[in-house]
Amino acid sequence: MEQYEIVIIGGGPAGLAAAVSARNAGAGQILILERDKELGGILNQCIHNGFGLHTFKEELTGPEYAARFISQVEELGIEYRLHTMVMDIDRKKVITAMSREKGMYQIQAKAVILAMGCRERPRGALNIPGYRPAGIYSAGTAQRLVNIEGLLPGRKVVILGSGDIGLIMARRMTMEGASVQVVAELMPYSGGLKRNIVQCLDDFGIPLKLSHTVIDIKGKERVEGITLAAVDEKGVPIPGTEEEYECDTLLLSVGLIPENELSSQIGVTLNPVTSGPIVDESLETDVEGVFACGNVLHVHDLVDFVSEEAAAAGKNAARYVDKFLKKENIYGKEEADPYHGQSQAAVSLIPTGGVRYTVPSIIHPDRMQEEQVVRFRVGRVYYNCYINVYLNGERLLHRKRPVMAPGEMEQIKLKESWFANVPKNAEMTIQIEEA
């Protein structure tokens, strides 16, 4: 069986940044497995600009952002395989992969980095009545058709959901000659960035209807129209508010779900809120030596944060391989290794009062860096509030935020010094306090 120190599942932004960082941290044999025909993942179809402001201090398009990392991977001589689908990973980190050239084969890894990304929530998850006519696409599928294949999926378009991909596609379809009638959003606020609402909708006079949803899809062979209705605060359609729209295409931009089938096969525990793995400060899952980063871990708003998180995962995986596995071959050994035995305390991070989840959700103080980034999202829009962090009842952080919205990821930094004399199995709560 082939052997590698680190095998990275997925060659999108997370996989690329993890690989570069693992190599820079000293890892030798690294392999990226990618199912598509090229590296770069979803960035290849995100041809709009606005990527990289944090990482490169300039605004790049998706393909340009990917190219920066791909060229680093090439320069560092990191091995990758395209057209390769990973079918299974087991607890001993044996990876079963498949490709046209090599057929089915197995690889033994010392550490695995999960970087499979996410996929779009489909129509089936929405309970919209009607037939199953042609013309209903997820926004990302439409984006691929337009930007990669050069095909226009429809001429008269309604978009349900105001996530960023939906907003971007409203502009894109308009630029390609389609008429986008309306963008409808179930929630009373948009899930997308303000900048996208202005530059993708307002610039082109496309109306955004908040607290509205599609309650019927007309047409048997092809979409012929939809019925839109206002919803009450519980999301239930209000009778008498129905409006008919004639259209041949309905795009759905209604959320992203981390793609964790492989994680489950390994036995990694998932967080029901994020649908991604539960990880500690090292971004290591509860299966030793298996790390996770990017949208497979939790859906990010900006790719810059994906790269940053993935770099941490890559570095930690390299450290894991180097410090604790080179000395001793642990294959086949079932009991906990010394690396994990070392951790004395494990502090659980408990999200409360408006904080939906945190990544990481466990901190091992003896393994943390001087500063530990914790990312989270809030459940609704908050104005003039505070982020509070408590450890064993003591308030350690009280930061004012003028505004927070569910569409934007928040981050705080925990200091190592806070954990100096922390008792075993302590709890840290992270909450939003309204003024």
Add this chain to the structure above:
Amino acid sequence: MEKKELVCIGCPMGCVMQVEMEGEEVLSVSGNTCTKGERYARKEVTDPTRIVTTTVKVKNGTAERVPVKTKSDIPKGKIFGCLRALKNVEAIAPVRIGDVILKNVAGTGVDIVATKDVEAR
């Protein structure tokens, strides 16, 4: 005096701002919470610009299309002129990131450049 209303894009706050103008001159900006808002409002009402991104056909390449962008921002009013000018443009593979695909698009003085490598078939 003319009054314009716009939404700030600086952060999720989305301040609704009122701008008072006399011809091309901005008299006042209100409704903003920070200085970022005022800067954005002044630029947006006097000289709104955008980076335009789209794709063009590729001849003899490993991909059907190559993504392109305006090398810098162009006046908002020229977006569709820019797209029309690109309608029948065909790039010839191999294409490299940064290659100029069309010079001085729609009289803006701004070039269209490729944003992705496409190898020759």
